[in-house]
Amino acid sequence: MTVEREHSPGSHGAGVDSEIVVTELPRAVTREETQAAVHESFTLPLLFLTVVLAGSLRIGQAPRLSFHPPSLMALVLAVMLLAVLYRAGALVPDALVHPRRTALEKISGLIVLATLFAAAAQVFSLVTPEAGLLAFAFNVVFLVLLGNTLAARPDRSQLLTSLLIIFGAAFVMKFVVLSAVYAPGTGLTKRVVMALFEGITLGTLAFVRPSPATGYIAFGTLALFLIGVAWLPRPHHAPHHPEFRERLPADGPSAPAHLPSSALAPRPAPDPGDR
């Protein structure tokens, strides 16, 4: 916004400033804002949707593809994971859906949240056995671990390390250990023991062994998900967040010469009641 003094030749003599016209100038779009828009609109949603797609893919024999949507339990675990991310400061809703953001920015933020939720659910579904007692055991362990993490209130970096360990351990358990244990045709003793074990447990320990290709895709999917979580916008990355605005110099890093400093001035701090 700029203030201009208009010179009007009045009857009381020339050169008298008689009127003030306030003109709204378009605010310059900073490089950070453009980057943030690309990050929120393209990078994160597409990354998380790729996690959803790759996490649902199972490659069987022939090769035969199948796509598994997340289970209901995976949705519950995803809600818990979002809560944990929020508590640890890895997920900052203000950076995505702050009331002072425009409607389009809020929709972008909601898309990021929705895709993050879907990706989290898919990742839990991916590292959990398909059915049976093993699936139940994995889900219970996830619940306990997430509950424990929620109670421990880790900071952002600690949480990311914790997630790396949780998902990494689950991946190793399902795709390496259980796959090796349930590998067919490796010795008579093993087959007899496995048959007895399954008989004793009434088949509840049945395990659908994933193909090696599914394992490789799962590894990439987990890595992509953790990268996405690490890339979630933080308060100082959000263009309309007060912390971000305060970091800008008064004239702005890329303020065009014709714009007055007021065009890039920090916005007023939000009302405390607004938060």
Place this chain on the structure above:
Amino acid sequence: VRTTAIRIAGLLTAGVYAGFIVWLYAAQPRNLAEVKGGMAASVGAYTIDRESFDRGLQFFRSDRFAEARSAFQRADPAQRDATTQFYVAYSFLRQGWGRFSRDDELYRQGLAALERAMAASPNGHVRIEDSNLTLKSSDEVRAEFERGLVRDASDLNPMRVFDSRP
């Protein structure tokens, strides 16, 4: 304006991508050919390989059903063409039909192919005007499959040996 355009483009891209994933969940394509065919069919751009289809038809009319299905598979890799899938179903019907018994496994595969044909048809119904076919509509073929798969007292009727091949 620039960030607005970026955000709108991002929303559209994410929407299309999410729609594609939901379609994958619903359609459950079994291979990449079905994925490509399904995508093409969803925009009305899917076409079969006419040469392979004609070759399959020649095999079908000379009662070489396995060869016919192989050619039909090449013609319609995504299994999205109602006519081709109808002929695939019919090939299972004729191969599985016997004067004294019916092959349940072939009939089941035929019924699955017929379901695909009906799903691919815009009105859920297929009718082929081919003088070589005794049964010309999907309703008749389905009824024949279901009769063949049901086990009842009529299976013991000796007069069934006089039934004509569909």
